[in-house]
Amino acid sequence: MNRHRILIVEDSPTMRQLLVFALKRLKDVDIVEAQDGMDGLRKVTSDHFDLALVDINMPVMDGLKLISLIRGEESLKSMPIVVITTEGAKEDRERALALGADEYLCKPIQANKVLQVAKGLLKVG
Amino acid sequence: MIEKREGLFSRAEEVLGLFRKGAEFTQELLRENERLRRELARVETQQLAASDEQQWEKLRRELLARIASLEGERSDMLERLRSVEDENRHFTERYIEIEEENNNLASLYVASFQLHSTLHLQEVLQIIVEIVINLIGAEVFAIYVLDEKTNALSAVASEGAVLSDFPVCHLGQGLIGGALASGETACSDSGDAEDEIGEPIVAIPLRVQERPIGAIAIHRLLQQKAGFTPLDHELFTLLAGHAATAIFAARLYSQSERKLNTIQGFIDLLTK
Numbered sequence: 001m002n003r004h005r006i007l008i009v010e011d012s013p014t015m016r017q018l019l020v021f022a023l024k025r026l027k028d029v030d031i032v033e034a035q036d037g038m039d040g041l042r043k044v045t046s047d048h049f050d051l052a053l054v055d056i057n058m059p060v061m062d063g064l065k066l067i068s069l070i071r072g073e074e075s076l077k078s079m080p081i082v083v084i085t086t087e088g089a090k091e092d093r094e095r096a097l098a099l100g101a102d103e104y105l106c107k108p109i110q111a112n113k114v115l116q117v118a119k120g121l122l123k124v125g
Numbered sequence: 126m127i128e129k130r131e132g133l134f135s136r137a138e139e140v141l142g143l144f145r146k147g148a149e150f151t152q153e154l155l156r157e158n159e160r161l162r163r164e165l166a167r168v169e170t171q172q173l174a175a176s177d178e179q180q181w182e183k184l185r186r187e188l189l190a191r192i193a194s195l196e197g198e199r200s201d202m203l204e205r206l207r208s209v210e211d212e213n214r215h216f217t218e219r220y221i222e223i224e225e226e227n228n229n230l231a232s233l234y235v236a237s238f239q240l241h242s243t244l245h246l247q248e249v250l251q252i253i254v255e256i257v258i259n260l261i262g263a264e265v266f267a268i269y270v271l272d273e274k275t276n277a278l279s280a281v282a283s284e285g286a287v288l289s290d291f292p293v294c295h296l297g298q299g300l301i302g303g304a305l306a307s308g309e310t311a312c313s314d315s316g317d318a319e320d321e322i323g324e325p326i327v328a329i330p331l332r333v334q335e336r337p338i339g340a341i342a343i344h345r346l347l348q349q350k351a352g353f354t355p356l357d358h359e360l361f362t363l364l365a366g367h368a369a370t371a372i373f374a375a376r377l378y379s380q381s382e383r384k385l386n387t388i389q390g391f392i393d394l395l396t397k
Binding site: 013017021088109112 | 228231232235236238239252255256261264347348349350
């Protein structure tokens, strides 16, 4: 059985650790961490991922820019992207979804919600 | 001759009378026989009916007993089903509670782990900021540190507004100073107006044992955060102890680093 590969792009080590904790409860997953948008872009274009969790406010390259670059890449068009952000405004959500994000979760996050969304996008039970 | 004929007629009449009586008797016997046969048939029918009725009654009693027994079994089964359903519901509730507890513990563990992952004051402050944003969901807040000589509390890190927007306060005064003096997290119903920094909605004292170190003052929550949850209160408690220890340790470390550098400078000067 294939293992699922998940990329977490988040500048906060606290959030990254929390997301890793939540996602490790999925079976057969490999989790890779990136600390900003640029690092995330480098990793997502050099390796295969089944899911990416992306923060919006990050140094070097923000999450929205990263999403638009990912969606511009033919081979990455179908990779599910979950936005995890402090920006709870409706227009922020709409902008991220219009750029190609599949889900939009606001902080503070609930681990079970992240897990549920990841399961849905990875199509695992 | 005539007498003789009359005697013969008389005898014939007698014989005929006898025959008539015999015929009547026979008729009567036949009627009686018919009546008795009917009576016999009636009695036989009654007997048969009586026998069927007894069997039916017996069968009915058996069926009723069986129905009663099945009713009892059904009732037992329903009772067991209800009990299993209750147990199942209880397990589901417990599972959800344990899941939630597990998630909360993960958040507390991550917060604690991150707070003690460095000895550099700026990194410690940054980690506290991250915890307050990401785990509590605050939008505007500041971390205050106490100056032990003047008892003044000044903001050393903030989010949502610049440091200078957060007023200096004093130990024992106002919500922040009062919380630090008492060691109890203080909450206020009156939050900030949109654009000004006034009284915080929560002031979390940072103390190492009884020694006051500083405070975290939360002025506004993220718009999607409706209010504080039980986990937030757990995080307040964790921050009150662990953030204070982390700040205290980082300050001691930086002081010792400075002293070490000074001593090393003297040693270098003397040994040259």
